[in-house]
Amino acid sequence: MAACDACVRRTWLLEQLSRFLEFQRRGVEKVLGEEDLILIDRWSEVAERKGLATDVRFEYERFDAAQAEAARDRAAAAGIELICACQQSYPERLRRLYTPPAVLHVAGGMVRFLELADADPVAIVGTRRPTFYGTEVARTLGRGASVSGLSVVSGMAMGVDAAAHRGALAGGGDTIAVLAGSADQPYPKTNRQLYEQILRTGVVVSELGVGASTSKWGLIARNRIVAALAELTIVVQGRTGSGALKTADFTTMIGSRLGAVPGSVLAPQSEGPHDLLRKGATLIRDPQDILDAICGVGERSVLDSERSGLSDAQRRVLTAIREGADTVAALDRTEVGGGPLLMLLAELELAGCLRRGPGGRYVVA
Numbered sequence: 001m002a003a004c005d006a007c008v009r010r011t012w013l014l015e016q017l018s019r020f021l022e023f024q025r026r027g028v029e030k031v032l033g034e035e036d037l038i039l040i041d042r043w044s045e046v047a048e049r050k051g052l053a054t055d056v057r058f059e060y061e062r063f064d065a066a067q068a069e070a071a072r073d074r075a076a077a078a079g080i081e082l083i084c085a086c087q088q089s090y091p092e093r094l095r096r097l098y099t100p101p102a103v104l105h106v107a108g109g110m111v112r113f114l115e116l117a118d119a120d121p122v123a124i125v126g127t128r129r130p131t132f133y134g135t136e137v138a139r140t141l142g143r144g145a146s147v148s149g150l151s152v153v154s155g156m157a158m159g160v161d162a163a164a165h166r167g168a169l170a171g172g173g174d175t176i177a178v179l180a181g182s183a184d185q186p187y188p189k190t191n192r193q194l195y196e197q198i199l200r201t202g203v204v205v206s207e208l209g210v211g212a213s214t215s216k217w218g219l220i221a222r223n224r225i226v227a228a229l230a231e232l233t234i235v236v237q238g239r240t241g242s243g244a245l246k247t248a249d250f251t252t253m254i255g256s257r258l259g260a261v262p263g264s265v266l267a268p269q270s271e272g273p274h275d276l277l278r279k280g281a282t283l284i285r286d287p288q289d290i291l292d293a294i295c296g297v298g299e300r301s302v303l304d305s306e307r308s309g310l311s312d313a314q315r316r317v318l319t320a321i322r323e324g325a326d327t328v329a330a331l332d333r334t335e336v337g338g339g340p341l342l343m344l345l346a347e348l349e350l351a352g353c354l355r356r357g358p359g360g361r362y363v364v365a
Contacts, residue, residue, distance in 0.1 A: 126160025142167025144287020
């Protein structure tokens with residue numbers, strides 16, 4: 001499976017016009033819908049006004065089958081497979097976009113990607129600076145979706161995105177990371193370990209070729225792919241106007257399902273989700289709400305093999321923590337307190353059911 005010459009040339013052109021697209025990033029989804037020569041003309045006008053030299057038109061006209069083949073060879077050498085919008089197997093969900101990517105560059109295997117893209121993916125997105133609550137919710141939703149057989153889509157950014165991917169991996173499932181730059185390199189670089197973990201069972205995709213750098217327009221363009229791949233997009237935390245809310249806008253544009261997680265009214269990170277809920281987004285509190293939104297209320301239940309084997313005492317501890325007794329001292333004052341409490345807490349942590357947050361407080365994972 002390989003992308004056609006015309007689509008490969010389109011990808012090359014977007015990379016050449018990155019500077020122009022950066023000027024247009026507020027409406028980049030519309031700009032990306034324009035034909036090649038119109039894009040070149042628009043860039044030439046901007047370049048002339050700014051006194052910039054450009055020979056993109058000349059290079060575009062010289063771009064031939066040999067150059068397209070060279071681009072495909074570079075991708076293959078980096079372990080990247082290509083699929084273009086001309087091919088029948090191109091994901092149908094992406095065709096809902098006004099500007100579907102001409103080429104998708106896939107690390108981790110094309111067959112795997114097409115299977116995951118067809119398996120009712122759930123997008124979990126949010127701010128790069130979440131609260132501890134936001135991180136834990138993203139991880140829990142990712143894990144719950146994963147153990148229930150849904151693939152998880154996100155942008156691999158720091159914060160909510162990374163937590164959602166890690167949750168999906170912890171649930172033993174697969175995840176799709178959509179990058180704004182080249183699919184053969186992690187972004188941000190600090191997420192290299194997560195990138196490598198994703199590639200073991202999931203995939204990393206991008207509409208730009210090998211060696212492409214990450215830009216602000218690319219991040220916005222990336223968000224439309226995340227939204228289009230998903231059956232349901234969930235915003236965990238994010239301020240109005242953030243990238244996560246832009247993903248929500250794309251979700252609404254294509255008529256897909258949109259969910260949001262409620263949070264503290266005192267946290268600025270809750271601003272975006274609360275606004276979405278006020279406008280009619282589906283309330284998402286836990287993984288069961290995800291299944292209810294996708295499959296219908298009560299049609300499927302969340303599976304969790306780890307918790308199915310918990311003892312009654314362990315379940316009582318979890319219930320008490322959910323109800324607010326989130327420290328050892330508080331648990332000691334409840335009916336679950338006693339000699340084996342510390343042992344129960346350690347067992348639950350090892351099972352991945354609990355995590356310790358700031359101040360030694362426990363949270364159900």
